[in-house]
Amino acid sequence: xxxxxxxxxxxxxxxxxxxxxxxxxxxxxxxxxxxxxxxxxxxxxxxxxxxxxxxxxxxxxxxxxxxxxxxxxxxxxxxxxxxxxxxxxxxxxxxxxxxxxxxxxxxxxxxxxx
Amino acid sequence: xxxxxxxxxxxxxxxxxxxxxxxxxxxxxxxxxxxxxxxxxxxxxxxxxxxxxxxxxxxxxxxxxxxxxxxxxxxxxxxxxxxxxxxxxxxxxxxxxxxxxxxxxxxxxxxxxxxxx
Numbered sequence: 001x002x003x004x005x006x007x008x009x010x011x012x013x014x015x016x017x018x019x020x021x022x023x024x025x026x027x028x029x030x031x032x033x034x035x036x037x038x039x040x041x042x043x044x045x046x047x048x049x050x051x052x053x054x055x056x057x058x059x060x061x062x063x064x065x066x067x068x069x070x071x072x073x074x075x076x077x078x079x080x081x082x083x084x085x086x087x088x089x090x091x092x093x094x095x096x097x098x099x100x101x102x103x104x105x106x107x108x109x110x111x112x113x114x
Numbered sequence: 115x116x117x118x119x120x121x122x123x124x125x126x127x128x129x130x131x132x133x134x135x136x137x138x139x140x141x142x143x144x145x146x147x148x149x150x151x152x153x154x155x156x157x158x159x160x161x162x163x164x165x166x167x168x169x170x171x172x173x174x175x176x177x178x179x180x181x182x183x184x185x186x187x188x189x190x191x192x193x194x195x196x197x198x199x200x201x202x203x204x205x206x207x208x209x210x211x212x213x214x215x216x217x218x219x220x221x222x223x224x225x226x227x228x229x230x231x
Contacts, residue, residue, distance in 0.1 A: 008154075036222075044157060044222045046220075100162065101162060101170055
């Protein structure tokens with residue numbers, strides 16, 4: 001079932017360490033996945049995306065891994081900084097004709113300790 | 115960098131009143147969306163809009179909700195008779211043509227926080 005946000009999974013890491021945030025998605029027909037970062041009181045901010053025909057994609061300090069066999073997605077953040085502290089959501093795209101319908105996961109609160 | 119802008123940033127309204135939330139999507143985008151996030155919960159899809167009509171809507175988007183693109187730049191969400199449970203952050207979003215070089219990433223605005231009292 002769904003998790004209420006007050007019981008958001010949390011992850012604390014030391015500044016400079018690497019972090020891995022995991023996400024399970026539900027629909028094997030989803031063809032596109034996005035990681036968003038949400039800071040308090042702000043909108044979701046695009047971090048990185050990956051299409052279902054890929055297993056891995058790298059950006060600046062971030063890497064997304066996709067395992068379609070077990071419907072699992074992960075976000076790796078290298079050399080974490082205080083500004084990385086936020087809630088991270090994975091979102092899967094349910095294919096529509098042109099338009100998108102993103103289904104968001106419950107989110108993980110990442111805290112970077114100085 | 116182009117961005118989705120929303121107004122107001124925060125609105126308090128009496129239960130039963132009508133509310134209009136406004137959005138200016140990124141200028142060359144063709145698809146527009148509204149999502150909402152109840153405090154402390156995940157972001158939920160409400161509606162998608164393309165070519166001046168609704169593409170898809172969720173179960174949340176019942177008859178009290180409507181969307182409109184009144185001119186070439188604005189995209190609005192109207193809630194006709196607000197209920198206490200409509201209190202949430204409402205996010206507007208937009209995405210370019212699916213086949214554009216930008217791909218089909220959805221970009222979100224900063225949100226409009228609606229409080230129904």
